[in-house]
Amino acid sequence: TPYEFHGPNRWSNNNTIQLKQFYLTFNRRIYGRRRLASRRIDFHQLINAITQFSLSLVCLSLNLIGCYITSSNDLPFNGIQLQQQFLQLMPKLQQFHLYAILTQDLIDIKSILSTFKNHFWLDHNWTVGMHDKYLYTLPFHFDKLYDFTDFDRVDSNNYEILINNPRIWYNVKSIKFKIANFDLLKRIRIKMPKLHLISIDYFNYSDNTQDLHMIQNQINNMNVTLDRIMTVHLTCGSLENEKQWFMNTLPNIRYLVLCRTEFPLLKSQLTWILNDKIERLVIEGNSIVEQFGKQNYIYFSNLQDLQLKLDLTF
Numbered sequence: 001t002p003y004e005f006h007g008p009n010r011w012s013n014n015n016t017i018q019l020k021q022f023y024l025t026f027n028r029r030i031y032g033r034r035r036l037a038s039r040r041i042d043f044h045q046l047i048n049a050i051t052q053f054s055l056s057l058v059c060l061s062l063n064l065i066g067c068y069i070t071s072s073n074d075l076p077f078n079g080i081q082l083q084q085q086f087l088q089l090m091p092k093l094q095q096f097h098l099y100a101i102l103t104q105d106l107i108d109i110k111s112i113l114s115t116f117k118n119h120f121w122l123d124h125n126w127t128v129g130m131h132d133k134y135l136y137t138l139p140f141h142f143d144k145l146y147d148f149t150d151f152d153r154v155d156s157n158n159y160e161i162l163i164n165n166p167r168i169w170y171n172v173k174s175i176k177f178k179i180a181n182f183d184l185l186k187r188i189r190i191k192m193p194k195l196h197l198i199s200i201d202y203f204n205y206s207d208n209t210q211d212l213h214m215i216q217n218q219i220n221n222m223n224v225t226l227d228r229i230m231t232v233h234l235t236c237g238s239l240e241n242e243k244q245w246f247m248n249t250l251p252n253i254r255y256l257v258l259c260r261t262e263f264p265l266l267k268s269q270l271t272w273i274l275n276d277k278i279e280r281l282v283i284e285g286n287s288i289v290e291q292f293g294k295q296n297y298i299y300f301s302n303l304q305d306l307q308l309k310l311d312l313t314f
Helices: 043-053 079-085 109-114 119-123 159-164 184-191 209-220 240-248 269-277 286-293
Strands: 021-025 029-031 035-037 039-042 059-063 067-070 095-101 127-131 134-138 144-148 174-177 197-201 231-235 255-259 280-284 305-309
Touching: 021 043, 039 043, 067 095, 079 119, 109 127, 240 269
Parallel strands: 021 059, 039 067, 059 095, 144 174, 174 197, 197 231, 231 255, 255 280, 280 305
Antiparallel strands: 029 035, 095 134, 127 134
16 A cells, blocks of 8 residues: 655655756566566655655656555646646756656546646657557657657657657667567667667467567568677477577677577577577576477577576475
């Protein structure tokens, strides 16, 4: 349950706190079998704490991606309420960055974005974008982008920024695909020049062999080189099926994070490439550890860092 404080407010004299920049991040937490665990946060309590030094704030950044947000009036996903109950209390605020995820099953993106289209948001030049259940300010200020599908599926209260600002995704260093879309990789090479980690999850395709083969064919036929990508997270996949992609598209891969993913066979050409390149290996899940006991599976001979994360049941 959200934390509640009923004692005296030690910060009641907010004139004594002249904070100019405040950055708050709630990271995602992952427990056994990659189950996400979110903290329950009452957004009203959160903004009450922040407004204790609202008179001096110039820059405010809220990364709430690891939170399950509770609120009685749709905060922070209602631009009008966010303006009236929070942002208007900060007369000096110039930079505002927000990243949050909605928990409702049914989401009307156009209705949500319409609340961010009044003069307050336009006068401050604060733009909001959404994809899937994620809401964020633009240009995107944060380094991790989750469950991304395509640039064309991003909606905004200001479409011009999506078209005319080439640096809108400049800060992204890590991207996780919700739906495997490898044509997208050709575009992120230009739009996300700092990107060095990609995460691919085949879990949604594990029961559909036809879709899985189609996706893997797309990978192997990619005609693009992603020389800045050094880290790949792979879930419910097979390294052997990714052979052409690893050999041709990712020349500088050094780090692998594998969850329920099969190693290539010893006779595979990919085995020798990974032997030479992979310096850090993270393995999650019990079944993949069993592969170490089979003689026909790979041994990463150039490893400098090995992490095993097991699910233990007592």
